[in-house]
Structure formats: structure tokens, C-alpha cells
Amino acid sequence: MDQDSSHTERTTSTPPDKTAEPDGVVQVDQKKQDEIRAACAEADIPELQRLAESAGGFLTDKLRQLAWPILLGVPAPSTTANDEPFPSSEDDGGSWKELPRHRDEDQVQLDVNRSFVYYPHDLSESDLEWRRSQLSALISQVLRTCPYLCYFQGYHDICQVLLLVLRPAWASPCVARLSVLRIRDFMLPNLGPTTAQLRLLPDVLAAADPALLRHVAAVEPFYALAGTLTMYAHNIDSYRDIARLFDVLLAREPVFSIYVFAQIVVDRRDEILDVDEPDLLQVILGRVPANMDLDALVARAAVLFAEHPPERLRAWRRISRASALRTARDARRAAGQTLQEGEAYFERQAKELRWLDLRNSLLSVAWAYRRPAKAVGMAVAVSLVAFYMRRNPAVVDSIMSFLAR
Secondary structure (H helix, E strand, O other): OOHHHHHHHHHOOOOOOHHHOOHHHHHHHHHHHHHHHHHHHOOOHHHHHHHHHOOOOOOOHHHHHHHHHHHOOOOOHHHOOOOOOOOOOOOOOOHHHHOOOOOOHHHHHHHHOOOOOOOOOOOOHHHHHHHHHHHHHHHHHHHHHOOOOOOOOOHHHHHHHHHHHOOHHHHHHHHHHHHHHHOHHHHOOOOHHHHHHHOHHHHHHHHHOHHHHHHHOOOOHHHHHHHHHOOOOOOOOOHHHHHHHHHHHHHOOOOHHHHHHHHHHHHOHHHHHOOOOHHHHHHHHHOOOOOOOHHHHHHHHHHHHHHOOHHHOHHHHHOOOOOHHHHOOOHHHHHOOOHHHHHHHHHHHHHHHHHHHHHHHHHHHHHHOOOHHHHHHHHHHHHHHHHHHHHOHHHHHHHHHHHOO
């Protein structure tokens, strides 16, 4: 076995290939494999989306190694764009290590130490440590290269999947673009944008099954946090299943993840309706069942999305125009975005969060010093101050520092 083949086996974990199954299946899968390769050769994103949603997704890791970078807008290593600060070979000489440490790297290491629990199987202790070192390096490289990003617990679960499928030289730019352009809302300074995404879930349930929504209406949608935050990598412990689900989550717009969770809830309708106690209901709703028929789930979620698109949801109005849910709606356009564009969107969202924090602080002060006779005047004053601050964002940080004393 040559050195490159050995390295590939060690850095990827490939589930059994469906082409080893009976002849009838081989013929069907071979045809689809040819279609996937052809779509990759043409960088045909709409066709890759169709293939990702169809039975089996991209079928094997070898095909995912072709398709995933295209969906994420990563060019071949030899043609990496100048504005994408990632190496074009598997060994970049460790230049990223010379960058300042990211503020969250200690937490990264704690989470990495708990990685690779479910897959790959039967690793020796030395192999497990080697994979963890690869994962730690991958996350650190992305965070140091994009230092404005905020790490969240569960991010390592996402990165683990991409590292297992892709070689390190491909994993780094793919994870960076995924982070900045598709899951950016989760990597902002606070959970405001994440919460706004979760608020879409009750609206989808209301459209899909009003009776079910009425039953769970008293439960906040935070039960979907672990699933949507980690692209289900925290919930699904089968490598074949999570790789297959990533096929469609990378191919579809980011908001599709909310529809997947909504469909999981709808599919468990009878079980959920049998539970009335709110605390228990919260636990039940948060479960992602094992051994789901993912092909059927994806197909039903796609229908749900088509029948009730996000722009028809009431909570969609509260999604920032700089949110990845909006800026990555068109997969072809998103694949062409640069990290610099993503950083600009990040800064817009961060500014909006600072503005909301300031507004809430001003309202808290107004409420604390309220007087019945002055209530209207105070409300007007707060509105005028807020308007001024929005027109003069440079003052926001100094005001926030004063209020924090």
C-alpha cells in the first residue's frame, strides 16, 4: 500500500459501500455514482442538491470528497482563491500555528477530549489520540484564521464529521466556509440569532399540524437546540447516518435544518400527544430517534419546506437580513461568497446585537426610574436616545461600558 493510500485510510472512515450489495442494487447505485461524478465535474449545484435528497445521498465518502467541497464553494486545492486564507496542500508548514491563540481554545480542547466516542469503531488508544490531535488542529486553525468567530459546544461534533470524510487540506477550508457562511448565526457573541432560528420551529409545526402545535405550545423550542446547533451530529451516533444527513444539510439552505427537526416532531406525533407533563414533554421533544429512515425523513422535510417556505412564517420577519438563513438561501450564490463577505455579515449581526443590548439596557433604566406622570415623556426620551445611538453606532460601546459599571 502506498503512503498516500495509507494516509487516506487513516484520515477517513468509510462506511460499507453499497456497491457490494446484490446485483440489482449495484446497477442502480452505479448509475447514481456516475450521475454524482458528472454533476461534480460540472459543478452543477442544483443537480447535486437533487442527488443529495434522493435515496442514499452521495452514497460513499469517495463521492462526498468530490461533492461536499463544491457545495461549500471550495475550489480544487491547486486553484484556491487568493482571498481564502487556507493552504492548497495537505501540509501548510503549520503557518496557522504562528497566529495568536483564539480565546476559546481551552474549551475546544476539553470538547475534543470527548470526541470520537461513537465512530470510528475499534480504534487503538494511539489512533484515538492521533485523530483527536487532528481535530484539535482543524478547529484551532479555523478559529485562529477567523478569530472573530465564537466557539460553541457541539461545534467539534460538526468538525469531526467533516474531518472523517475529507482530508485535512480539504477539511480546513470547508469547515471555515461552513462556519462563516452557513452556521455563522451560532458563532456570534450571544445566542440571540440562534434563538431567533428556533422561533421558526413553532411556526412550521403550526402550519404542518395545528393540533400538535397546540399540545406543545407551552414548551419553548429550545428542545431543538442540540440537534439544529450541531447539524444533528450530537444526536446521531451512526457514521453512515450522519454522513448521509450531512449530504442534504450541506446541499440545502441552512434553514432546512429547522424543517428536518419539525418533521421529526411530526413523525412522533402519537408519542408526543400521549405526554401532558411539560417537563417530560421537553425531554421527549428533544430526542432524535435512533434508526430513523433518513431517506424518508429528508423527502418529507423537503415537502414540508415546499408547502410552508420560511418567508411565509411569522417568525421569519425577526430573522436578521445578515443572518446566514437569509444570505445562504441560494446555494449557488452562497457557494460563490467569500470569507470576507461572511465576515462583513458577521459584523453587521454583531452590531445589531450590540444595538439590541443597548436598547434593552436603556429600557431597563427607564423602567427602574419610571414615574406615572412621566411615563410617556420617558418613553419618548428613550426612543429619541435610541434613535440617536442607532445613527451613531460608535457611541454604543462606550454607553454599554458605562451601563455595565
